Amino acid sequence: MEVFAVEGLPEVRSGDDLAALLDEHVDLRDGDVLTVASTVVSKAEGRQADLGEFEPGDRAREIADRIGAITGERKDPRFAQAVIEESEEIVLAAPFILAVTRFGHITVNAGIDRSNVPGGDLLLLPENPTTSAQQLHERLDVPVVVTDTSGRAFRQGQRGVAVGWTGLPACRDWRGEHDREGRELSATVEAVADELAAAANLVTGEGADGLPVAVIREWEFGDHAGHDALFRDQENDLVRQALAEFEYDT
Known part of the structure; x- marks a missing residue:
């Protein structure tokens, strides 16, 4: 696949028509995925x-x-x-x-x-990044992922993550498929929306780069089951449950 940042976007301000700005600055093709930093979505939405x-x-x-x-x-x-x-x-x-x-x-x-x-x-x-992604998708007719950067437990550094998406499932579900030895996969769910966000972050950068939007071209979801359950339910999130009982000792 090919990943490239969209050049030449102006500073986005409250009330700007973000879809029109993007349509003016990038020639999208069938099959493209558009990633948009939450910062410019928030600016356009007056946040x-x-x-x-x-x-x-x-x-x-x-x-x-x-x-x-x-x-x-x-x-x-x-x-x-x-x-x-x-x-x-x-x-x-x-x-x-x-x-x-x-x-x-x-x-x-x-x-x-x-x-x-x-x-x-x-x-x-944004108040609801998936709604924001849907609005861009309706205007631009390509899948859209709204991204942010986030730290990671147990590791140094930040990476791009998806906070909103539409036009593609957030996850590839490999459960029920088989490995090369014929063993059935029972737990593997791939967070492709996050992986696409991270790939985009490699070319958009941080700080003063001024490149909040990227296009991912020639990527395919593949013949897999998919779903949007990217955020864990509290009932199944053991780390969140443990943190709820944690008290920092000063």
Whole structure:
């Protein structure tokens, strides 16, 4: 397959017609997959905010004070309040905030970004990235993956992940297929939406690159079963259950 970043996109601002901008700057073909960074989706959808908009409550002040005591660095309680308001649940409150977004993604600080935010302090994730992907898909007629970068437990570094998608299943389900020795696979589910997001991140980069969109060409899902259960159910997420009982010892 081929993966390339879309060049020449202008700075996206609130109210911009993102689909029209993309249609103007990339010649899409049948079979292409379009990956779009959540940052530009959020900007077009007006998801920028100022810290002053968030009045910290007792919970936010408690979290900020506790993180400050652990790390030795002041945590703005207004930021903690923003995370609380953008979250369905706080899984971990110290030594950092790990939150469940309203659309099911678990990430540090509810995915709130403080980089590359012209005219504001904060950039919030799209309210529903899959809905955002569907709107682009309807206009551009190709599968769309909305991406973000996320850290990984047990490993250093970040990689691209899918936070919204449409036009393709999120996962390849290999269960019921067989390996080269004829053994039936019973557990293997491949998170292809995440793999495509990570591949796109290799060419879009981080920081000041200014390349939020990539095209993946000549990739095929293949003759496999597929499903969209990319986010684990809480009942089956043993790590999340353990974190719910975890207390950081200061």
